[in-house]
Amino acid sequence: MMTYISCFFLGGFILSMVAVACNPSPFYGSFGLVAVAGFGCAVVVGSGGTFLALILVMIYVGAMLVVFVYSAALAADRYPESWGSGGVAGQAMGYLLGVMVASGFFWKEEYGVLWGFGGSVEELAPQRGDIGGVSWMYSLGGPLLVISAGALLLTLFVVFEVTRLLHRGAFR
Amino acid sequence: MNPYVLATLLFSLGLGTTLTFASSHWLLAWMGLEINTLAIIPLMAQHNHPRAIEATTKYFLTQATAAAMLLFASLTNAWLTGQWDIQLMSHPLPTTLASLALALKIGLAPLHTWLPEVLQGLDLPTGLILSTWQKLAPLTLLLQLQPMNSSLLIILGLTSTLIGGWGGLNQTQLRKILAYSSTAHLGWMVLVLQFAPSLTFLTLIIYLTMTFSTFLTFNLNNSTTINTLATSWAKAPVISSLAPLMLLSLGGLPPLTGFMPKWLILQELTKQDLAPAATLAALSALLSLYFYLRLSYAMALTMSPNNLTGTLPWRLLPSQHSLPLAISMTASLSLLPLTPALTALFTL
Numbered sequence: 001m002m003t004y005i006s007c008f009f010l011g012g013f014i015l016s017m018v019a020v021a022c023n024p025s026p027f028y029g030s031f032g033l034v035a036v037a038g039f040g041c042a043v044v045v046g047s048g049g050t051f052l053a054l055i056l057v058m059i060y061v062g063a064m065l066v067v068f069v070y071s072a073a074l075a076a077d078r079y080p081e082s083w084g085s086g087g088v089a090g091q092a093m094g095y096l097l098g099v100m101v102a103s104g105f106f107w108k109e110e111y112g113v114l115w116g117f118g119g120s121v122e123e124l125a126p127q128r129g130d131i132g133g134v135s136w137m138y139s140l141g142g143p144l145l146v147i148s149a150g151a152l153l154l155t156l157f158v159v160f161e162v163t164r165l166l167h168r169g170a171f172r
Numbered sequence: 173m174n175p176y177v178l179a180t181l182l183f184s185l186g187l188g189t190t191l192t193f194a195s196s197h198w199l200l201a202w203m204g205l206e207i208n209t210l211a212i213i214p215l216m217a218q219h220n221h222p223r224a225i226e227a228t229t230k231y232f233l234t235q236a237t238a239a240a241m242l243l244f245a246s247l248t249n250a251w252l253t254g255q256w257d258i259q260l261m262s263h264p265l266p267t268t269l270a271s272l273a274l275a276l277k278i279g280l281a282p283l284h285t286w287l288p289e290v291l292q293g294l295d296l297p298t299g300l301i302l303s304t305w306q307k308l309a310p311l312t313l314l315l316q317l318q319p320m321n322s323s324l325l326i327i328l329g330l331t332s333t334l335i336g337g338w339g340g341l342n343q344t345q346l347r348k349i350l351a352y353s354s355t356a357h358l359g360w361m362v363l364v365l366q367f368a369p370s371l372t373f374l375t376l377i378i379y380l381t382m383t384f385s386t387f388l389t390f391n392l393n394n395s396t397t398i399n400t401l402a403t404s405w406a407k408a409p410v411i412s413s414l415a416p417l418m419l420l421s422l423g424g425l426p427p428l429t430g431f432m433p434k435w436l437i438l439q440e441l442t443k444q445d446l447a448p449a450a451t452l453a454a455l456s457a458l459l460s461l462y463f464y465l466r467l468s469y470a471m472a473l474t475m476s477p478n479n480l481t482g483t484l485p486w487r488l489l490p491s492q493h494s495l496p497l498a499i500s501m502t503a504s505l506s507l508l509p510l511t512p513a514l515t516a517l518f519t520l
Binding site for chain 2: 155
């Protein structure tokens with residue numbers, strides 16, 4: 001049962017990536033990104049990484065993607081092209097064909113359903129999945145957290161600086 | 173640019189490289205590389221014209237791809253071997269993938285195509301940072317990779333020297349010439365990486381010195397094409413008389429400093445029983461030498477036909493500090509007799 005649900009999420013992941021690749025406008029492409037992130041997080045939860053999936057959904061999808069979607073919607077066309085327009089269906093068919101060819105290339109007879117690791121390492125067997133890693137991250141990995149926060153702060157300043165520079169209009 | 177922002181960005185550039193130097197964990201090394209990429213983006217885009225923005229975008233995309241490949245290689249290594257140490261990467265698959273990722277980062281052929289266009293869109297000081305400082309961190313990681321199938325690095329090295337030579341032959345823009353010269357020199361560095369990493373380090377330091385003086389010379393003359401080099405004899409005669417020697421040092425002629433790395437690398441390759449590779453590398457250096465010679469010719473060995481009043485540009489007071497140029501020019505011309513000392517100094 002769990003395998004079927006995980007297969008459904010994996011399939012949804014691939015289909016959403018196809019949707020992102022053949023988006024007619026950024027507005028709908030970012031919607032595909034939301035779907036990709038959602039399905040990917042569901043797969044990660046099924047493999048035991050509950051903390052990672054939760055953080056990804058809350059912060060990446062819940063905050064960043066929402067901000068991006070609203071700013072893209074404000075800056076984009078009044079009547080954006082949607083999925084039904086022009087050659088989008090043909091493009092989607094092409095990408096799906098590519099996915100099937102690529103997976104057929106790696107398919108072997110004994111593959112009924114592919115499944116990877118269960119997510120827990122032997123010495124952390126009492127916990128489920130990534131909880132051990134979380135406790136390490138906050139204790140011994142403290143310096144790593146500080147450096148990561150510093151790098152993200154730098155990214156913020158870089159984005160501010162780039163948009164301030166581009167405000168003078170070289171990038172329309 | 174706002175001085176606080178400039179200080180933050182330059183500090184982050186230093187921090188990123190230092191982080192990569194000091195780390196033994198792949199994740200931290202990758203983080204240092206990403207900090208470097210991010211910190212140089214506003215510096216590249218600060219002159220607002222579309223060419224600079226295009227160069228910034230191309231740089232960001234290639235470096236992000238290379239960083240993603242590097243992260244993927246380290247994750248694969250962690251999955252296969254269970255540890256994240258840089259120097260204990262023993263499986264050939266992640267090692268090869270990491271080498272290719274780092275090759276894309278520094279601009280080795282056949283992953284070099286972004287470098288001329290990115291460098292062309294930048295002004296000379298930013299191009300200097302790109303060509304010198306940004307090469308240090310990825311080369312540190314390359315130096316720390318375990319020995320693997322040496323064919324990959326030899327092919328990358330020889331292709332880079334050949335393409336660096338051939339690509340630079342048809343250029344009139346100085347920044348593109350310097351990009352192809354960077355590819356060629358990195359090819360020499362990577363060629364000997366598996367056999368004598370100390371020589372890679374020595375080549376890197378000498379290349380940094382020579383490129384530093386080249387960029388500063390072009391910046392002082394405010395010239396970005398070969399045509400504008402032709403009037404530099406009237407602006408700064410002393411520099412114009414030393415610059416051909418510096419360019420020939422980049423080309424690797426004795427008795428200038430640039431001969432030292434090539435000589436030692438050819439010797440090491442011969443000792444490793446790779447005489448055909450050594451011959452091919454030496455012949456490809458001739459290609460690079462031709463366009464360095466063309467630059468020297470335009471700069472100091474000829475005067476373009478013109479009437480007398482047209483030969484003299486405005487001679488204004490120089491506004492640049494020339495002490496770094498003086499030091500690096502001296503180093504790039506006269507250090508060949510110190511070969512034993514430098515070989516002992518730059519040992520890993």
